[in-house]
Amino acid sequence: MRERLDRLVNAITSGLALLGAVGVMAMLVHITLYVILRNFASAPIPATVEIVSYYYMVAIAFLPLAWAERRGDMISVEIFSHFLVGRIGRINAVFVSVVTFAAYLVLTYTTWTVAMRQFTAGSYVISLSVAVPVWPSYFILPLAFALAALVALYRGVMPPLPGAAK
Structure with missing residues (x-):
């Protein structure tokens, strides 16, 4: 059971990292095409800046x-953690995980409410007479x-199991 759960977590997180890549x-392709079309055909791709900033970058x-x-790989402060070994070290690791979990939950809730507000309003931006819906990008954060x-x-x-690779 543990190995299947580990594989599932690894697959989901690796898939999201791949999606980011x-x-x-x-x-890269979008901006390159934009520059080429703008300079050689005088026909830039509309809303490139908006798509890059609202979708790709997020x-x-x-x-x-x-x-x-x-x-x-997240930022951590480990000033005293090397002194915490055994059971105390495990308690510290669990405590840090719970605090991190709580912080992410607050961020999830906050960004979800913003995303729902943008969805309800049907948010969009206009660029070169093209309306680009931006409300879907707000759901990436939650x-x-x-x-x-x-x-x-x-x-x-x-x-992590002893000897487990990152």
Whole structure:
């Protein structure tokens, strides 16, 4: 059971990191086409700046969050943690995971309320006479924070097996 759960968490978080990498490539192609079309055909792709800032950048920055949390690559302060070994060290790890989980839950709730407000309003931006709906991009943050919260809680409940790779 533990191994299946580990594989599931790894698959989900790795998939989100891969989606973030695909976002980088898509942004690269989009901006390159925009520059080429603008300079050689005088026909830039409408709303490129808006699509980059509302979709690509948000996805690139936040989708890999759960992946980084799973790997333990988030910022941490470990001044005294090397003194905490054995049971006390485990209690400290669980406490940190619970606090991290709570912080991600607050971020999830806050960004969810904003996303719902944008969805209800049907938010969009207009660029070169093109209306670009931006409300879907607001749902990336609560999704990313919720998954990072679950991974933080999972890390606290199920610490990595000895010798497990990141």
